[in-house]
Structure formats: C-alpha cells, structure tokens
Amino acid sequence: MKDLAPTGCRDLPVLKQRGQHEVFCGLTGIIWLHRKMQDAFFLVIGSRTCAHLLQSAAGVMIFAEPRFGTAILEETDLAGMADAQEELDREVARLLSRRTDIKQLFLVGSCPSEVIKLDLARAAERLSQQYAPNVRVLNFSGSGIETTFTQGEDACLASMVPVLPASDERQLLLVGALPDVVEEQALGLLADMGIGPVRVLPAARAADEYGIGENTVFAMTQPFLGDTHGALERRGARHIPAPFPFGDEGTTAWLRAVADEFGVSDEVFERVTAAPRARAQKAVAQAAEVLRGRSVFFFPDSQLEVPLARFLTRECGMQAVEVGTPFLHKGLVGPDLDLMEGEFTLSEGQDVDLQLDRVRAAQPDLTVCGLGLANPLEAEGLTTKWAIELVFTPVHFYEQAGDLAGLFSRPIRRRDLLKVEAAE
Amino acid sequence: MKLTVWTYEGPPHVGAMRVATGMRDLHYVLHAPQGDTYADLLFTMIERRNHRPPVTYTTFQARDLGSDTAHLFKTACQDAYDRFRPQALIVGASCTAELIQDDPGGMAETMDLPVPVIPLELPSYQRKENFGADETFFQIVRTLARPMERTARVTANLIGPTALGFRHRDDITEVTALLADMGIGVNVVGPMGASPDDIARMGQAHFNVLMYPETAESAARWMERELGQPFTKTVPIGVGATRDFVAEVAAITGVEPALDDSRLRLPWYSASVDSTYLTGKRVFLFGDGTHVAAAARIARDEMGFEVVGLGCYNREQARTIRALAKDYGVEALITDDYLEVEQTIEALAPEMILGTQMERHIGKRLGIPCAVISAPVHVQDFPARYSPQMGIEGANVIFDTWVHPLVMGLEEHLLTMFREDFEFHDEAGASHHGGAAKARVEEQEAEETPAPGAPAQSSIEIVWLPAAEKELKKIPFFVRGKARRNTETYASERGVSEISVDTLYEAKAHYAR
Ligand code: SF4
Numbered sequence: 001m002k003d004l005a006p007t008g009c010r011d012l013p014v015l016k017q018r019g020q021h022e023v024f025c026g027l028t029g030i031i032w033l034h035r036k037m038q039d040a041f042f043l044v045i046g047s048r049t050c051a052h053l054l055q056s057a058a059g060v061m062i063f064a065e066p067r068f069g070t071a072i073l074e075e076t077d078l079a080g081m082a083d084a085q086e087e088l089d090r091e092v093a094r095l096l097s098r099r100t101d102i103k104q105l106f107l108v109g110s111c112p113s114e115v116i117k118l119d120l121a122r123a124a125e126r127l128s129q130q131y132a133p134n135v136r137v138l139n140f141s142g143s144g145i146e147t148t149f150t151q152g153e154d155a156c157l158a159s160m161v162p163v164l165p166a167s168d169e170r171q172l173l174l175v176g177a178l179p180d181v182v183e184e185q186a187l188g189l190l191a192d193m194g195i196g197p198v199r200v201l202p203a204a205r206a207a208d209e210y211g212i213g214e215n216t217v218f219a220m221t222q223p224f225l226g227d228t229h230g231a232l233e234r235r236g237a238r239h240i241p242a243p244f245p246f247g248d249e250g251t252t253a254w255l256r257a258v259a260d261e262f263g264v265s266d267e268v269f270e271r272v273t274a275a276p277r278a279r280a281q282k283a284v285a286q287a288a289e290v291l292r293g294r295s296v297f298f299f300p301d302s303q304l305e306v307p308l309a310r311f312l313t314r315e316c317g318m319q320a321v322e323v324g325t326p327f328l329h330k331g332l333v334g335p336d337l338d339l340m341e342g343e344f345t346l347s348e349g350q351d352v353d354l355q356l357d358r359v360r361a362a363q364p365d366l367t368v369c370g371l372g373l374a375n376p377l378e379a380e381g382l383t384t385k386w387a388i389e390l391v392f393t394p395v396h397f398y399e400q401a402g403d404l405a406g407l408f409s410r411p412i413r414r415r416d417l418l419k420v421e422a423a424e
Numbered sequence: 425m426k427l428t429v430w431t432y433e434g435p436p437h438v439g440a441m442r443v444a445t446g447m448r449d450l451h452y453v454l455h456a457p458q459g460d461t462y463a464d465l466l467f468t469m470i471e472r473r474n475h476r477p478p479v480t481y482t483t484f485q486a487r488d489l490g491s492d493t494a495h496l497f498k499t500a501c502q503d504a505y506d507r508f509r510p511q512a513l514i515v516g517a518s519c520t521a522e523l524i525q526d527d528p529g530g531m532a533e534t535m536d537l538p539v540p541v542i543p544l545e546l547p548s549y550q551r552k553e554n555f556g557a558d559e560t561f562f563q564i565v566r567t568l569a570r571p572m573e574r575t576a577r578v579t580a581n582l583i584g585p586t587a588l589g590f591r592h593r594d595d596i597t598e599v600t601a602l603l604a605d606m607g608i609g610v611n612v613v614g615p616m617g618a619s620p621d622d623i624a625r626m627g628q629a630h631f632n633v634l635m636y637p638e639t640a641e642s643a644a645r646w647m648e649r650e651l652g653q654p655f656t657k658t659v660p661i662g663v664g665a666t667r668d669f670v671a672e673v674a675a676i677t678g679v680e681p682a683l684d685d686s687r688l689r690l691p692w693y694s695a696s697v698d699s700t701y702l703t704g705k706r707v708f709l710f711g712d713g714t715h716v717a718a719a720a721r722i723a724r725d726e727m728g729f730e731v732v733g734l735g736c737y738n739r740e741q742a743r744t745i746r747a748l749a750k751d752y753g754v755e756a757l758i759t760d761d762y763l764e765v766e767q768t769i770e771a772l773a774p775e776m777i778l779g780t781q782m783e784r785h786i787g788k789r790l791g792i793p794c795a796v797i798s799a800p801v802h803v804q805d806f807p808a809r810y811s812p813q814m815g816i817e818g819a820n821v822i823f824d825t826w827v828h829p830l831v832m833g834l835e836e837h838l839l840t841m842f843r844e845d846f847e848f849h850d851e852a853g854a855s856h857h858g859g860a861a862k863a864r865v866e867e868q869e870a871e872e873t874p875a876p877g878a879p880a881q882s883s884i885e886i887v888w889l890p891a892a893e894k895e896l897k898k899i900p901f902f903v904r905g906k907a908r909r910n911t912e913t914y915a916s917e918r919g920v921s922e923i924s925v926d927t928l929y930e931a932k933a934h935y936a937r
Contacts, residue, residue, distance in 0.1 A: 074425060
C-alpha cells in the first residue's frame, strides 16, 4: 500500500446530526444470510412489524417456506401470562421437528424482545444443550434500537466467533458473506498465489467448521463488520488492514496486503493478478465513461459508502459531495479514507430532513439512497441508485469491478436515454 | 408466540400510514425505532408514489430508552409541524413504542400545537393493518367532521380508498361515473385525496358510499349515527353487484335508477362460444372478505365457474365469509397462516386460484393459474393503465384478468389432441404467456408424484397402479388435478384401494357432465 500515496481524508471532520434516521434495521441481513448459510434457520422473536419488514425487504417471496421466520409476540407473552421462554421452546421444537435439514438455528432479537428483556442468550444456551449435537443454537440482535441494516450481519457473524474451536494452525480467514461466485474468485486468486489454508466466515454449512487462534490472520471483505473484528481479535486472531476489494485498485490493494502477510513474491503477485486486473481496468473504464466528472451524494445505508466513494472518486472520476454512513468505523475504513482526496462532507448518523435539504441544494448528478427515498427524489429530478442493490449484487473483486461501476452508470445513462417530449 | 413466514397484513400502524399517505396536508408522527422506516418503501416502491409518505418517525435507539424517548417524541413532533405545516397531525406508537408506554397522544396534547392533534391507539399485538386503517380514518372523521347543511344537489362521500389499496385509484373514477349517471355528485373522497379541511365538510353529503368496508366501516357507522348519513352496503364489483348498487343508491336517495351499460362487455364475452370452456372451472378464492365475496358471485354467476373453496385473512369479515361459504356449499377458510392456505389449495387442487399476491406464489409453485383479486398486492398490481375493479369497466377488466391465466378454448383442444407432441405438449403451458417453452422430457419420473396425503377425506390408503398413473399423465395438465381428485374420490367412495386404468375411466364416466 506504500506506493498508493495516501492523500488522507482520515482526519476529515465528521458531521453528526441527530434526527430521523431513514434506514433498515439489522433484521434485513437475514435476507442474504439465509441464502449464504444453507443449513441455518433464522428465527426472529419479534412483532408483526418485524415479519412485515422481512417480507417487504425481500421484495419477492423467495420460497414457500424460506429458512427464516418470525415468532410473533402476542398479548399473552407481553402480559406475562405465558412464559415467553416456554413458548419459544415450543415453537423451536415444532420448527426443528418439521425442518430436519436445519443444523444451525439463530434466535434473532428484535426491538420488542429487547424492550421486554427476553433473554435469548439463555434460551440459546438451553436449546443448544437440548439439541446437541444435531443443531447448534446461537443468538444475536437484529433490532432497530441496536443495529442498522448491515450491522445485523455483523452481529450474526460475531455470535459465531466464540463457539469456533481453538486451533493454532497458520491460516487466513476471509470475513464477510459474499455471493458464491465472488467468494470462489477470491479463493481462486489466493490459491494461485499459494496462500492457504483459507477459511471463510460464514461457512456455507456448519459441518465446514474450522478452529481459530493466534496464528489466524483475517481479512475483511465487508466494511460493516466491526463487532466481528473485535470478537476475532479477542480470540487472538490478527486483522490485515486494507482498503476494501472494490474496483481494480481496491482489489489489488486488498490482495497485496494479504500477499505481503504470506510473503508472496512480486513476480507471483504480478502473474496471478495481471490478467484479471487488466480486465477490471478495461471494464471499469467503459462503464465509467458517463460517470467521469459527475458528482455523487451518499445517504447513509450500509457502511459500504466510504469504500464505494473511494472507488467512484479514484477509479471512475466522480466527485463526492457528501458521503454519509450510519456508522464510521475508522479502524476498518481508514485505509479507504486515506486514499481519498478532495472536498466533501463526511457525515455519520442522520437527520434525514436536513440531509434532504442538503441534497436538494447540492443537486448532485447521482444520489445513492434507500428505497424509501429513491422515487421521491427521482420525481424531484435527481438521479438515484438504490443502495440495497449494492449489498445484494456481486460487486467485489476484479471480475465484478465493471458491474459495480455499471450499477452507478446505468441510472445516469437511463436518464439521458428517456425522451417522452413531443419531437417539435 | 406464533411462527409466521409470510403475512397478509402488516401491523396496524401501517394501516394508519395508508390513510395518512392517501390524504393531503395531514402528517403522522410515529414513535418508532429506525427500522420501522422500511414501511416508506411500500408506498414509494410498490405503489411507485413520487412523494415520501407524510410520516415522521422518532427513530429512538436503545441508548435513549429510559432517559429521554419522550423528549425525542416532542422534538420530532414540533419539527414535523414546523417543517410540513399540516392542517392536522395524527400521532401514535409502533409495536416497540407501545411497550415503552410514552403516551404520544398525551404528550402531543400538552404541546399546544395550533392544529388538531389526533391520537391513535392501535394495539400492535392484537390487531393488524386493516384495523389500523379503519380505526385511523374513524378517529380523523370523528375529530373533524360535524353535522352540516346538506348540499343543494344530491351528493355522496366516497369512503374507504387508501394508499396501497388494490385498484383504489381507478375505482374512485368508476364509482364517480356510476353516481354521475344518476345525476349524483361527489362531495368528498376520503381518505384518498382528502385534506383535513375536506374531512371537516363531509357532513354536507346526503349519504356515504362505503367502497371498502375493511378501511372505512367504523367511519361509515359513526357518520350514520352522528351525521345522519346512510351508507351503501353493496360493493359494486361485478355486473350483478353494480346493478344492485345502483338500485340501492336509488332507494337511499329517491333518485331514478340509471346505469349506462353501453360499454359493458362481460356478459357478452362470457356468453360467447369461446367461453364455453370456462364452464365449471374449479376455482378457489382467497383475499380480504370484501373482494372475496364479490369475486365469488362473479365466479359463479357471471363466469360459470365452480367455487370449490373460499376464505379470507381478515377476521373482521369472518362472519360474512362463513355465511357466504355456506351459500356456496363449501367450507370457509378463515386464517392468516400462509401455509394453511397453501395446504388447502393443494388438497382442493383447483384449476384456478383467485387470490392475493401470496396465492400467486402458491399457484406458481403448484402449477395452478392465478389471478389477483385482492390486497396484499405487489408492484405489478399497480398497472399504469386504467384498470378498476368496480363498476362497468371493472367488470370488463375482471373478465380479461381472470381469463388471461387460463389456456384458451381451442388451444385446450389442440393440447388434448397433440399432448404427445414434443413442443406442443401440456407442460409448455399456455402459448400466450411468456417464458421459454420447456422441452418435453420423456418418462420424467420425478414430475407429478402422487399428491402427498391425497385423498383428503378417505381413511383407506389408495394407490395408483403404474398403468393408471401413466394414463393420468396423458390427460392435459390443466384438468389433471381434477381427474386425479375425482378418481380418488370415486375409488374411496366405493372402497377401491387400487386405481387401475378402468377405475380412471369409470370415474370419468361417472363425473361426465
Ligand atoms: S426496527 Fe425493531 S420493531 Fe422494527 S422491524 Fe426492526 S427489529 Fe422489528
């Protein structure tokens, strides 16, 4: 990374305002986590609102019976007429007898379960003993009073770290749920450089489990995994700080940091990365044509904002107006901030009405925001990109760099294309 | 505690949002955690609204609990008033805020805002979305509407349409036209399109047209009592119901009944020979009570279908739907458990489902065509074109929408004749539907495994002999379910435990009509 000439936005002042947030809660992470972990079931203990959120965020009903569900608290649970722990045991028993394919069960806390102080850790412990060794039961919070959107994945992965067995094997751990195609590419590149063994958190199945310990080094593929980072360090594992693997530059810097850790020679690194790197540069250049010189404004959403702003400003020639993030974890996105330059507002947290005033005043060429804001802003004449797609689509590493740029260029190209006026 | 996978209705505050978002110059301050803002996307994405819903969420966090969530609420309330300057505010709590008991209504009252503040009590752990909409509209009307001098001309309020409602936008136009045919004007439409000032003058109308009992029945009853306005009980969906509606309006107002049916096509389309194939199609209906009741009548009396089952997800309409089911000689399914609906459909094996977007998914999975008749709906159920359910054009739209998923008349025969053809085979589906045609796979064993648990009402185990099973496969897919069911019923009634090719044809002869 030394050769990347950091310009340094790490110490930029951070704008913090407290008002209405317009973000998802951590439960949303279940939508992609349940696809990634193929033998896991996510049981939210919550309200009808939580169930409705999951359904609405999923957008479509993926399966008749997906691997998630909500145990909806009822009046009797709240009034203390029913013992919530017993009720939970009953629902879990019913679920596990019907779904014998489930090997990991996550009890997911919500705002209501937290406000009534339902002890899910205790429940998980009890149920784990009861269903061992067939099913492992863990718990985490996806509640909106504790977590924002992608922090749900963080809480989930962090809950898995303490139960990993101990091992002092020298190994690399990739941390973050990635689409399979991306994960395979990353593993392929690392294997070609002779780096191994490489483990992945989360693993696709409980049976693919491994141990961790002091000889484990880990690289993060997602910037929103602060708690998981902490949990891994507590197990003695060591983090390899790097910019996140978005775009050619981010991917190269990320791979370089890992390669350096494993003593990979420059020749080997060059041999493995040269071809995909050239492809990525070409693809980004094509997609970036319409982005060059345009301005971008990020509403806080997924914590991907800083690395993506770095990609858009450095590789696609855009200018950042504001980079909003729900939570700024400098220990994780610091290397990305180091690479950024120029003048922009870095904001953490949100007062959505004030932020809307700013975006209207700035009239950026592209606004990256949530689904609740996108159409209203389009109707006001702004061009938008829904942020949630950035979490659902394969965007990491070399082969997806062009797709990533394309996600941002498509709305702009579309606006340029549409002509519904009379032909004069 | 009850495990839920998919829900037909959101929580009650989403119902309140449907009212607020449908209205103008009203603002909703909702005491809720940040994740509850997901509800905005229902309106901006599914309904493609070009404005944010007029809702301010307090978005309290764990660290605010116990210290100053109340203060947070007041600030949010004041900021919302200052920024949006609404004519009235509604305030309430979501499920989480209900637990921390901050009393948004009481707090807002102490703030001395210069506009009416309407507190909402929506019990999140007992009730659901439709209740929330109905109760919210009722509270708004109760607070703002007063007895008034009637308009000189006979006018009606159209009540019930909300944001995110199934075809509400277009139904308003259609009902307005029905009334105009009789020389009756519209005083206020609400909640959709009304401002609090409009609500205040609802008392001027001579009567109310209750378009959707789900969302406005409480308001209708209150206005009947307090403002002396009778309301219509007929929901004008379908030809017969539209005619009844006109008669009912005439009876209420003393105006001569009149209906311009020159654009009405359903009766002729249904009578034309191509529609013969619709005769006796076995349909299953599910949705909200109002739409299911209307659809059942159309299905039986106007399309010539056989209703093999029906039900609704909103318990508020359970009694009506039970009575209706009795009339149709079927059992009513009153549930909001998606899996139960799926099981019922699987057991009944209808040839078509008239349901919600949830049943559309069930249909997709079971290979049964489905047309959507009720909320909850998805983005494709908010078409750009005019497509009401009510009135004359509504009947036309319904004919088209219901026939569309089915295989067309002559095509049905061709499929029967050439079912062994490699590309014109039954698994290819109806030719006018998109999607790549599937090539026929000979002797595909996994396909069409015997329906688990069938037959439903038999105590003896019935097995299909291989030859009969093979013969069954030669029957086109859109009647195969019916053939399987009839044969099994026939066999079980006669105590036959093995179905042979003969049993199959005996059953066929027995059921021939
Ligand atoms: S914010 Fe809380 S109550 Fe709302 S959906 Fe998320 S966890 Fe459930």
